[in-house]
Amino acid sequence: MDNSGIYVGLDIGTTSIKVIVAERVKGQMNVIGVGSERSNGLSRGVIVDIDKAASAIQSAVRQAEEKASIEIKKIIAGVPANLVKIERCRGMIAVADESKEINNEDVQNVAAAALVQSLPPEREVLDVIPDEFVVDGFDGIKDPRGMVGVRLEMHGTLFTGPKTIIHNTRKAIEKAGLQIEQIVIAPLALSSLVLNDGEQDFGSIIVDMGGGQTTAAVIHDHQLKYTYVDQEGGQYITKDISVVLNTSIENAEKLKRDYGNADADQTSDEDEFPVEVVGQSTPTQISEQYLAEIIEARLDQIFDKLKQHLDDIHALDLPGGVVLTGGVAALPGITDLASQLFGTRVRVFTPNQMGLRHPSFDEALAVIKYQAALSEVALLVKSALTGDTRASVALDFSEPAPSQPATGSQAAPAQPAPTKTTKKQPAKQQHPDQESGLSRFKNFFNHFFD
Ligand SMILES: Nc1ncnc2c1ncn2[C@@H]1O[C@H](COP(=O)(O)OP(=O)(O)OP(=O)(O)O)[C@@H](O)[C@H]1O
Numbered sequence: 001m002d003n004s005g006i007y008v009g010l011d012i013g014t015t016s017i018k019v020i021v022a023e024r025v026k027g028q029m030n031v032i033g034v035g036s037e038r039s040n041g042l043s044r045g046v047i048v049d050i051d052k053a054a055s056a057i058q059s060a061v062r063q064a065e066e067k068a069s070i071e072i073k074k075i076i077a078g079v080p081a082n083l084v085k086i087e088r089c090r091g092m093i094a095v096a097d098e099s100k101e102i103n104n105e106d107v108q109n110v111a112a113a114a115l116v117q118s119l120p121p122e123r124e125v126l127d128v129i130p131d132e133f134v135v136d137g138f139d140g141i142k143d144p145r146g147m148v149g150v151r152l153e154m155h156g157t158l159f160t161g162p163k164t165i166i167h168n169t170r171k172a173i174e175k176a177g178l179q180i181e182q183i184v185i186a187p188l189a190l191s192s193l194v195l196n197d198g199e200q201d202f203g204s205i206i207v208d209m210g211g212g213q214t215t216a217a218v219i220h221d222h223q224l225k226y227t228y229v230d231q232e233g234g235q236y237i238t239k240d241i242s243v244v245l246n247t248s249i250e251n252a253e254k255l256k257r258d259y260g261n262a263d264a265d266q267t268s269d270e271d272e273f274p275v276e277v278v279g280q281s282t283p284t285q286i287s288e289q290y291l292a293e294i295i296e297a298r299l300d301q302i303f304d305k306l307k308q309h310l311d312d313i314h315a316l317d318l319p320g321g322v323v324l325t326g327g328v329a330a331l332p333g334i335t336d337l338a339s340q341l342f343g344t345r346v347r348v349f350t351p352n353q354m355g356l357r358h359p360s361f362d363e364a365l366a367v368i369k370y371q372a373a374l375s376e377v378a379l380l381v382k383s384a385l386t387g388d389t390r391a392s393v394a395l396d397f398s399e400p401a402p403s404q405p406a407t408g409s410q411a412a413p414a415q416p417a418p419t420k421t422t423k424k425q426p427a428k429q430q431h432p433d434q435e436s437g438l439s440r441f442k443n444f445f446n447h448f449f450d
């Protein structure tokens with residue numbers, strides 16, 4: 001893909017669908033249209049009714065089309081990190097013609113070899129990212145094209161997800177009359193937008209606070225290492241307000257946005273606002289402090305769960321701290337509450353483009369930024385996911401997920417003699433995370449966060 005032209009980012013959120021149209025001119029990305037529509041057919045981050053979701057997507061896309069004065073055909077969509085598993089993968093091929101330079105096809109073939117995995121029937125490969133290539137034992141190569149060698153290896157990161165989530169996302173987008181240019185795991189995309197280079201390198205946590213769910217993602221060494229999804233989000237806060245104050249969901253949502261604060265210490269019990277209470281003819285006066293206490297109680301619970309999981313892998317020690325994204329991050333006082341609870345530096349990422357100054361636009365913007373920044377090699381590797389590029393020369397020595405990532409500094413370990421078969425998969429290929437995921441990641445991080 002060239003690096004100019006129109007990019008359309010789509011975020012299918014539980015509470016709203018966001019569409020951003022951006023035009024890349026001379027390396028500069030300009031937002032030329034935005035659409036945002038109330039969502040339908042989603043529950044806790046995932047599509048549960050394809051038709052309803054498709055028509056909500058269509059409305060959001062129409063809005064963006066009108067603003068941008070273009071017809072939208074292709075989109076880049078984010079998918080939630082629910083049940084996503086992160087694994088290492090390796091592929092090796094004998095280079096087709098030793099006397100020739102390694103070309104695009106060789107890269108696609110080695111990627112296809114790395115994708116030979118036995119997955120449980122309910123899972124599917126969502127994404128594959130090359131970490132390094134190895135040519136005849138020389139490792140740490142980012143782009144092997146143009147080099148000469150007999151043996152080409154790729155060490156990469158493989159993301160798998162539940163087939164239903166991926167299928168429903170694809171189907172809803174297609175039913176909305178759109179083509180999918182790329183599907184990106186949301187936290188991976190977010191990392192390219194909300195973290196700077198140093199934060200991605202030394203390590204940071206992204207917490208996406210959506211309406212339907214809250215997702216924590218750990219980025220380290222420029223890689224997505226861990227995700228945790230807590231299925232509570234802004235809708236729960238609204239519901240709490242509605243129940244405690246005995247007011248409708250609509251009122252509660254408005255009160256939250258107009259008077260809400262995540263940190264009760266920052267509010268006063270003297271500042272009051274009127275609330276329409278069900279069954280009462282006159283509004284009741286409620287203090288901002290009381291409202292903040294309701295909000296804070298739910299957020300405490302969400303942050304607490306996140307903290308437990310993040311502590312297990314020592315992620316809160318990472319120097320980049322926490323970056324909050326998603327609509328709930330717009331609540332005043334949230335950085336103070338989060339930094340008290342997490343005990344680390346916290347900031348909110350809000351886009352600074354006109355018309356997008358709200359953290360709920362982060363994801364739609366992020367998928368564009370992520371796609372635009374993908375290298376040619378990364379795109380070639382990704383194309384192996386869809387293209388029928390599996391080479392007959394592919395030699396599979398994919399192995400179970402190791403306890404530490406293959407980094408550029410690690411020499412290619414001596415591999416058992418690869419067999420010619422691409423099918424034979426021992427039972428150990430079955431995803432070990434099911435019962436030992438946490439301990440696996442513990443090792444992962446103990447090694448890296450020292
Ligand atoms: N100013 C605000 N104060 C408090 N909450 C807000 C504010 N603005 C938006 N929200 C909340 O943010 C949530 C929506 O955020 P977002 O658009 O990121 O979610 P989503 O992408 O639709 O959902 P999800 O990511 O969970 O699927 C809603 O619950 C909304 O009430």
Ligand SMILES: [Mg+2]
Pocket residue numbers: 011012013014210211326363
């Ligand atoms: Mg969201």
